[in-house]
Amino acid sequence: MAQKVCSLFSIGKGALLISADVEPPLIGTAASYSGTFQMPIIIPSLSKRDLGYQTKDPSTKYLVSLMPSLVPVLFDVIQFRQWTRFAFIYDSDKGLLRLHALMEKLSFRKFDVAFRKAEGEVSMIQILREFRDSDYHRIICDTNVANTRLLMEKIPLLGMLTSSYHYIFLDLDIGKVNLEKFQLGGMNITGFSIVNETSQRFQLLKTYYEELRRNNMSITRNMEYVSYRSALMMDLVNVMAKTMYILIRDNKFKLFKDRGQRSCGSDGSRHWGIDKTVLKSLKTVSFDGASGPVSFDSFGERSNYVVRILNLFSNGMREVGTWQSDAKTRLKFSAGAYGDGTDRVDFNNKTIIVTSILEEPYMMRKEPRHLYSGNDRFHGYAIDLLEEIVKKFPFKYRIQLVRDNTYGILVNNTWNGMVGELVRGEADIAVAPLTIISDRERVIDFTKPFMSLGISIMIKKPHTTKPDVFSFMHPLSYEIWMCIVLAYAGVSVVLFLVSRFSPKEWYPVEYTRVPTDETNGASPSQGQTTNDFSITNSLWFSFGALMQQGSDISPRSLSGRIVGGVWWFFTLIIISSYTANLAAFLTVERMVTDIQSAQDLVNSKDVSYGMVGAGSTEEFFRQSNIPLYVDMWNYMNSTERSVLVTSNEQGVERVRHMNGKFAFLVESTLNEYFSQQKPCDTMKVGQNLDSKSYGIGVSRNFTTFRDDLTLAVLQLREEGVLDALKKRWWFDKGQCHEANSDSGSNALTLSNVAGVFYILVGGLALALLSAIVEFYCKSRSQSRKQKTSLAAAMRAKVRLSVTGENADLASQLHPKANTSAPSTETETTPVDKPKVPPKDGSQTEV
Numbered sequence: 001m002a003q004k005v006c007s008l009f010s011i012g013k014g015a016l017l018i019s020a021d022v023e024p025p026l027i028g029t030a031a032s033y034s035g036t037f038q039m040p041i042i043i044p045s046l047s048k049r050d051l052g053y054q055t056k057d058p059s060t061k062y063l064v065s066l067m068p069s070l071v072p073v074l075f076d077v078i079q080f081r082q083w084t085r086f087a088f089i090y091d092s093d094k095g096l097l098r099l100h101a102l103m104e105k106l107s108f109r110k111f112d113v114a115f116r117k118a119e120g121e122v123s124m125i126q127i128l129r130e131f132r133d134s135d136y137h138r139i140i141c142d143t144n145v146a147n148t149r150l151l152m153e154k155i156p157l158l159g160m161l162t163s164s165y166h167y168i169f170l171d172l173d174i175g176k177v178n179l180e181k182f183q184l185g186g187m188n189i190t191g192f193s194i195v196n197e198t199s200q201r202f203q204l205l206k207t208y209y210e211e212l213r214r215n216n217m218s219i220t221r222n223m224e225y226v227s228y229r230s231a232l233m234m235d236l237v238n239v240m241a242k243t244m245y246i247l248i249r250d251n252k253f254k255l256f257k258d259r260g261q262r263s264c265g266s267d268g269s270r271h272w273g274i275d276k277t278v279l280k281s282l283k284t285v286s287f288d289g290a291s292g293p294v295s296f297d298s299f300g301e302r303s304n305y306v307v308r309i310l311n312l313f314s315n316g317m318r319e320v321g322t323w324q325s326d327a328k329t330r331l332k333f334s335a336g337a338y339g340d341g342t343d344r345v346d347f348n349n350k351t352i353i354v355t356s357i358l359e360e361p362y363m364m365r366k367e368p369r370h371l372y373s374g375n376d377r378f379h380g381y382a383i384d385l386l387e388e389i390v391k392k393f394p395f396k397y398r399i400q401l402v403r404d405n406t407y408g409i410l411v412n413n414t415w416n417g418m419v420g421e422l423v424r425g426e427a428d429i430a431v432a433p434l435t436i437i438s439d440r441e442r443v444i445d446f447t448k449p450f451m452s453l454g455i456s457i458m459i460k461k462p463h464t465t466k467p468d469v470f471s472f473m474h475p476l477s478y479e480i481w482m483c484i485v486l487a488y489a490g491v492s493v494v495l496f497l498v499s500r501f502s503p504k505e506w507y508p509v510e511y512t513r514v515p516t517d518e519t520n521g522a523s524p525s526q527g528q529t530t531n532d533f534s535i536t537n538s539l540w541f542s543f544g545a546l547m548q549q550g551s552d553i554s555p556r557s558l559s560g561r562i563v564g565g566v567w568w569f570f571t572l573i574i575i576s577s578y579t580a581n582l583a584a585f586l587t588v589e590r591m592v593t594d595i596q597s598a599q600d601l602v603n604s605k606d607v608s609y610g611m612v613g614a615g616s617t618e619e620f621f622r623q624s625n626i627p628l629y630v631d632m633w634n635y636m637n638s639t640e641r642s643v644l645v646t647s648n649e650q651g652v653e654r655v656r657h658m659n660g661k662f663a664f665l666v667e668s669t670l671n672e673y674f675s676q677q678k679p680c681d682t683m684k685v686g687q688n689l690d691s692k693s694y695g696i697g698v699s700r701n702f703t704t705f706r707d708d709l710t711l712a713v714l715q716l717r718e719e720g721v722l723d724a725l726k727k728r729w730w731f732d733k734g735q736c737h738e739a740n741s742d743s744g745s746n747a748l749t750l751s752n753v754a755g756v757f758y759i760l761v762g763g764l765a766l767a768l769l770s771a772i773v774e775f776y777c778k779s780r781s782q783s784r785k786q787k788t789s790l791a792a793a794m795r796a797k798v799r800l801s802v803t804g805e806n807a808d809l810a811s812q813l814h815p816k817a818n819t820s821a822p823s824t825e826t827e828t829t830p831v832d833k834p835k836v837p838p839k840d841g842s843q844t845e846v
Contacts, residue, residue, distance in 0.1 A: 073331075086112075087138065131160075155167075242285045397429075435692050460655050496535050503557075610643025669694075
């Protein structure tokens with residue numbers, strides 16, 4: 001690199017100075033070469049001060065900046081506006097260095113500065129959204145032309161063009177950018193310009209540019225206007241020409257001859273003495289250029305230059321002041337213009353035209369109509385809202401209904417509805433359920449929202465289903481019930497097995513016990529043991545624990561108690577969970593509907609759905625990129641728009657008369673309102689499809705009036721007036737206070753618990769049937785043993801059951817025989833207590 005630079009001085013070249021548009025990372029290299037070879041390098045698009053170089057820095061002695069420094073201009077503007085908190089967006093190293101230089105000047109004061117680097121469209125959107133959400137509404141943008149235009153495109157989409165936002169663009173061509181869509185808003189834009197368009201040299205440059213365009217020269221193909229860079233390049237040529245003229249005039253041109261005799265070494269080192277003649281001659285150049293007065297100070301920076309302060313007004317960017325580098329008071333504003341771009345209008349003697357639309361409960365006619373006139377013809381939420389605003393900010397108004405009965409969308413590049421009336425100046429503000437969307441924000445202003453909402457689904461309210469007979473089983477799913485049954489059976493079997501294998505569960509039979517049916521009436525033999533946990537007893541123990549009742553037996557062994565303990569813990573959790581859910585399932589009436597979400601609408605073949613045409617809901621589906629909403633829009637748009645209605649009332653009537661075959665997509669606030677109105681047969685299902693807000697629309701010609709309205713709305717919100725208004729018109733005046741709720745707690749009816757009674761009756765019947773079977777089987781068994789008839793045995797059992805007398809069956813059949821001689825076959829003798837076996841183990845005869 002050094003060899004190439006040195007070759008510019010060598011034989012046959014004889015260069016005296018160089019012009020190079022050096023990027024910031026190469027400034028140090030350029031400064032090193034210019035100092036080494038003592039050759040001035042003119043930089044047309046950078047300022048050394050903006051890059052942070054100090055005045056007495058010797059390393060940049062031979063660098064000369066043609067670009068004026070913008071850091072002191074920006075510093076004075078920030079101080080004038082008394083900013084202490086702002087954001088800084090940059091897209092290059094030059095912007096970062098300029099930010100660093102600015103922060104050094106601000107270091108003596110406390111400033112809250114957020115800075116981000118923009119690296120593409122996605123990054124730009126994220127940065128703007130971050131600043132919007134964190135209330136950084138004063139933003140300085142140091143970006144190139146492409147990113148400046150991208151920034152202008154994204155600002156309206158994010159709603160960042162209200163009067164609370166102030167942008168300062170460091171692109172010196174900001175005055176040439178098309179800002180038509182921002183001109184009628186309250187958004188503040190400040191820009192700078194160094195070009196003096198009235199100067200002779202700029203006019204010459206402009207004439208030359210227009211001539212090139214007429215000749216269709218390729219150099220002008222991508223040039224929409226004469227940029228400040230073109231003016232700087234023209235001044236650069238003049239600077240170099242005038243420097244050569246001064247050298248020739250002062251007989252200093254012999255340097256060409258001297259340098260022509262010099263050569264470079266292999267390492268690029270010079271072999272001539274120090275010569276500062278060219279740099280001194282360059283710094284004496286002074287003339288009125290296309291970029292303003294051109295002259296240089298001892299540091300090689302532009303001096304005595306003028307920067308024009310521009311601000312956005314309704315007729316475009318307009319000069320409101322100047323900044324002059326060498327003046328005692330550098331920043332000066334024109335009389336009556338302070339750079340805020342605001343044209344305030346006195347509304348005290350003006351009647352504001354309020355456009356609105358008939359929509360319950362916002363705007364409704366009073367009946368009978370002939371008794372009312374003027375603004376008294378209407379009542380509703382919007383009227384009450386207007387009256388509350390007038391209390392905060394007095395003004396006169398007159399209400400007029402929108403002619404085409406629509407809210408406003410763009411059709412064939414023309415706005416209709418209330419938005420169209422505001423755009424055309426036929427109305428001043430719109431007080432109605434007017435949704436704040438980006439397309440409308442581009443042409444009209446909005447106050448802060450007075451109500452938040454979203455698109456919801458309205459369907460006809462289905463009939464309340466009667467409780468199921470076995471509704472007491474609903475708190476647990478059928479899978480859980482099956483698992484409980486299996487767990488019950490498994491625990492019973494495990495308890496039976498561990499009891500069989502555990503020695504502690506076995507104990508000796510008590511010989512004093514009367515023989516039972518288990519021993520077939522025989523006396524137990526000596527040393528016989530028994531176990532309480534037969535399979536039937538195990539089932540009974542587990543069932544008792546499950547029913548929270550217990551049983552007469554309990555495990556003796558450690559393993560059995562472990563089984564019982566875990567089963568008790570299991571039943572505790574299950575029963576507690578069941579009891580907690582049972583109350584809700586028995587006391588809450590539920591409405592069953594097939595439509596619970598937007599996905600259900602798309603999947604349903606029997607239910608059609610629609611919305612109000614020419615409104616924000618239609619725009620939402622038209623512009624949505626979400627696949628589900630795209631399918632819904634294609635459906636509604638492909639049915640020859642038969643599902644679109646002209647008003648919300650028409651949509652509600654269609655829901656009520658189509659018996660559940662039509663769903664209406666409507667704002668959630670209106671959905672809630674109509675569900676409170678008779679015949680109380682509509683309801684909202686699912687979540688809102690989006691989130692948006694209602695605001696008061698304001699014509700762009702009344703920016704300051706919008707600010708007053710916004711302040712009034714915020715005060716009403718803080719005081720709770722807005723909530724009170726909604727409660728008054730939605731619920732206090734509602735007609736479905738009892739019938740509207742989707743679910744409500746009521747007293748239990750027989751249908752709620754009928755299944756429990758069925759089980760009770762069934763259990764009692766099963767018990768009676770079991771008793772009859774046992775009675776029959778026992779009677780039959782005794783009749784066979786005693787060789788009597790079944791009827792006689794059954795009569796004896798009946799007598800025993802009724803009277804409690806244990807009469808002998810044979811004596812009933814043969815009373816005479818019983819009195820003459822006792823029968824040894826039928827007589828029952830008590831069992832004597834067996835003798836205790838001797839200790840030696842010998843048997844004793846019983």
